Amino acid sequence: MAIIQIVLFGIIASILYILLKDIKGPFAFFIVLITGIVIFLAVIKQLGQIIDLIHELGKKASIDGMYIETILKIIGIAYITELGANITKDAGLGAVASKIELAGKVFILLLAVPIIKAVIESILNFLPTS
Numbered sequence: 001m002a003i004i005q006i007v008l009f010g011i012i013a014s015i016l017y018i019l020l021k022d023i024k025g026p027f028a029f030f031i032v033l034i035t036g037i038v039i040f041l042a043v044i045k046q047l048g049q050i051i052d053l054i055h056e057l058g059k060k061a062s063i064d065g066m067y068i069e070t071i072l073k074i075i076g077i078a079y080i081t082e083l084g085a086n087i088t089k090d091a092g093l094g095a096v097a098s099k100i101e102l103a104g105k106v107f108i109l110l111l112a113v114p115i116i117k118a119v120i121e122s123i124l125n126f127l128p129t130s
Helices: 002-020 025-060 065-090 094-126
Strands: none
Touching: 002 025, 025 065, 065 094
16 A cells, blocks of 8 residues: 555654754755655655546536636645645745745635636626616
């Protein structure tokens, strides 16, 4: 099972970090960085199945492909932003992490604007005009 390998990899990396952080601080941080990237890449492989399922469900529900693509981009931005923010927090750079999170939120909002506009237009079409 892939999750067991990922968890074991994370635990081993954590132990190495704890052992090396006082002796070789910069090297210990690289262990954290590489561990985060490796786990992220392992998870990305699994996301392909989820993306295919979302596309299939979108077709069955007759949802415009643009909306599905936008939602998938938003999910991707959220995960990448979280990974980047967590890595910078681990490095002790909380201020940079908060800026990364802000940037992610702004990009998500930019992608969501067309969907929000379409929802508002749909609601307005249902309302009677005077």
